[in-house]
Amino acid sequence: MRTEILKLRTTRTPLVLLAAAQLIILAGVSGLFVSGTADLADPLTARRAIAHAGLVSIFSLILGILAVAGEYRHKTITDTYLSTPRRGRVVAAKLGVYAVVGGLFGVISSVTAVAATAIWLTAKDGSLDLTSTGVWSTLVGCVAWNACFAAVGVGIGALIRNVIAAVAAALAWLALIEGIVGQLVGDLGRWLPFRSGQALEGVPFPGVDLLPQWGAAVVLATYAAIFALVAVSTTVRRDVS
Template identity: 55%
Template sequence: MSAELLKLRTIRTPWILLAVAQLVIVAGVAGPFTTGDRTDPTIVRAGAAHLGLVALFTLVLGIMAVAGEHRHRTITDTYLTSPHRGRVLARKLAVYTGAGAVFGAVGAITAVASVAVAAAVTDVTVDWSDPRLWRTIAGCVAWNVAFAALGVGIGALVPNVTAAITGSLAWLALVEAVVAALIGSDAAQWLPFAAGAALGGLPSGGDGLPQWGAVVLLAAYVAAVGVAAAVVTRRRDIA
């Protein structure tokens, strides 16, 4: 566990992803306040919900936790140090899920600060006592955590880091929308990005699952991918 934490702290990629994520949140929050209807009572939650979109960064971070080691050929040393591959995967899952929580928490601070600044500049009143706002923020943090865990499983299943990241982002950005159009909205709400949107309160998730249902569904995705990853990892030959 300590080795995984050390790697996470000392390599540049997590810090770069964290920094870029904050810029995305700031830009995302600013959007509704500058171009949207400022009399719309949902504008504050719409801005804050952009915290959920940076779950794509935690997904990439989780993928790199395993696939990145295959790319740099350090996975052999990792397994020689700890031959029980299931435990190695479990430690990575724990550490990078925690990293997803850190990304979510830092992003939440950025989102709240950005909302406060944007609202002050545009003369929009923010009801900080609105529980729906804080449920949105909490859901977005959970979305970051879930996608970090999902990324670890995907990285173990697809050890080619380029293929894993490209395929995952292509699914979320394009393929899921096509699949949703083919199967209809009732079935589409069970897809992973739709579940994240429902969890984070994005408009695309407004007619989807309730927030608690999205939590259960994403947990099921993480568990299914994690079990598959553990089976494949135990059977895979490592050069």
């Protein structure tokens, strides 16, 4: 785990992904208020703006993918396994460290979203009520979404060791395939990963059937656990080269 933390501290990729996430949040929150469709009298408006901190969990997912697939790309995985021959232990360490880092991504993104939302509400003669349990429920959901997606990313990176293929597959699923599958299976679509992430924020969306927040937490944690188990089992058996 110390080795994984050192890798994170000495590479620029985590900072680049984190910075990109903050820019997306600022753009998303600003777009919500600039569009003129935001109802300032509706308490859900602030929560929908803050929810952008969960939507950027895609960057946590990519970071998790790079944790394993990136090592295969740069040929450092051999040294990693030589220093710690028990591969399952390596993957487990990555899962733990990157889940925590994903959570930190969520915390920082939440701070950015709250600040941007507060500024826009003030500019519109409104205010952000930080004593609202709903707001804090959304913030906790955003952090959990980032943490779970980071862990899922580690699993994907272990299964698909090519960085481009792994990232492309993850993005294709979230942007295209999950939407199609969701339409085919109807109400069962709410059990899919991205839809579960949305539900984890506890913010209702018109026309979208979502799980209760606690149910979404269980579903995403289950996805992370499944990917972790499959990743560990396949990594132990595969050749490095």
